[in-house]
Amino acid sequence: MKHVNIGGVPEHFNLAWYLTLKKGEYKAEGINLCWHDFPGGTGDMCKALRKKEIDIAVILTEGIIKDIIDGNPSKIVQTFIQTPLIWGIHVANDSAYKTVEDLRGKTAAISRYSSGSHLMAYINAKNNDWDLKNDLDFKIVGGLDGAIENLQNGNADYFLWEKFTTKPLVDNGTFRHIGNCPSPWPCFVIAVGKDFIESNKEDLKTILRIINKTTSEFKNIPSIDKTIADRYNQKIDDVQEWLSVTEWSQKLIDKQTIIDAQHELFSLNIIPEIVDYRTLTAKV
Structure with missing residues (x-):
């Protein structure tokens, strides 16, 4: 069985990962996907990707763009949350x-x-x-x-x-x-270490296929608002508001969004240069 480490914030955005793990959907495909919580957020995940402590991160768009430009050997393979944070x-x-x-x-x-x-x-x-x-x-x-x-x-x-x-x-x-x-862009993307992409492309495709099926149906899961409210100590009205303004994605982030985000970050002196779309992304 292939062992894969994935990280993300312990927040309601990532409940879909918990649900698929709980159902054993990855193990059924021969993949032992191990979830790691990163309450410290994007900076900690960038560090873990660099050290290969995790293979995959569900991470803020702006943070991983900056860190890849700064030398993180990873690529964005998909948008996870299409709407702004x-x-x-x-x-x-x-x-x-x-x-x-x-x-x-x-x-x-x-x-x-x-x-x-x-x-x-x-x-x-x-x-x-x-x-x-x-x-x-x-x-x-x-x-x-x-x-x-x-x-x-x-x-x-x-x-x-x-x-x-x-x-x-x-x-x-x-x-x-x-x-x-x-945020002026889709808020969460899925980033993967380049070495992992090159040597485990089929496993990565399987992981994305499983999570994308769940996120595409997420809002239709019976009593999902109550599940989120109970698990994350939220009021049901707040959860329903959040669900109404949040959309998941199953596609690679588009070129124009990457360009626009970089121009914004460059104008703020957060990144030193604007790089090619293919430097930041990989299609799997």
Whole structure:
């Protein structure tokens, strides 16, 4: 049986992987697919891909584009979530900050450099006409738990994280939500190490075929809203809202989207150059 390591954030976006693993669909095809949670997010997954600790990552588009350009020997093989990610902008519940403009020049908590929370802070700054050199400051906190601690003790002032994941923390008074910053592109892609693609193409095709069948039918799974609410400590109304604004994809990310994303990242000095579509993607 072929052993394959895959990583992703432990969030509702990846429930389809859990469902297919629970049903033993990969093992039925001779593949022992082992899921690894990465609560630290994209930066941690990029590091794991480089070290070959995982073969596949379900990862934020902007983060893996930057890391491939920076030398990560991986390729994007498919879009996973076609719709943008809605990043909530959060402060501590007792914070004096009331609006996004109040955060100009303040310290953003980020999971790590080159993570989604880091890169999207630049997008938010650009959206609000901030000075990217003088109005941004960062505190590395490692993930959601670190953000809670650092916002509460005043070591950081605000934190960007997926709106629905953090909603329970808003509801219980840990965070206060003061705005949104949607990603300007499809939010999650599937990235795979180049060596794995070259030596395990048929296994990769099988894995994609299985997950794509489930994601194409995901919203029609009976009581899927209740399943998500129970598993991820969400309110049913929030889950239904999330389902209404989220679309999965079963196709390779298109060339124009890759070009547009790179131009945006380049304009923010996040990437040093714009590279060819084939440098970032592989069709399997």
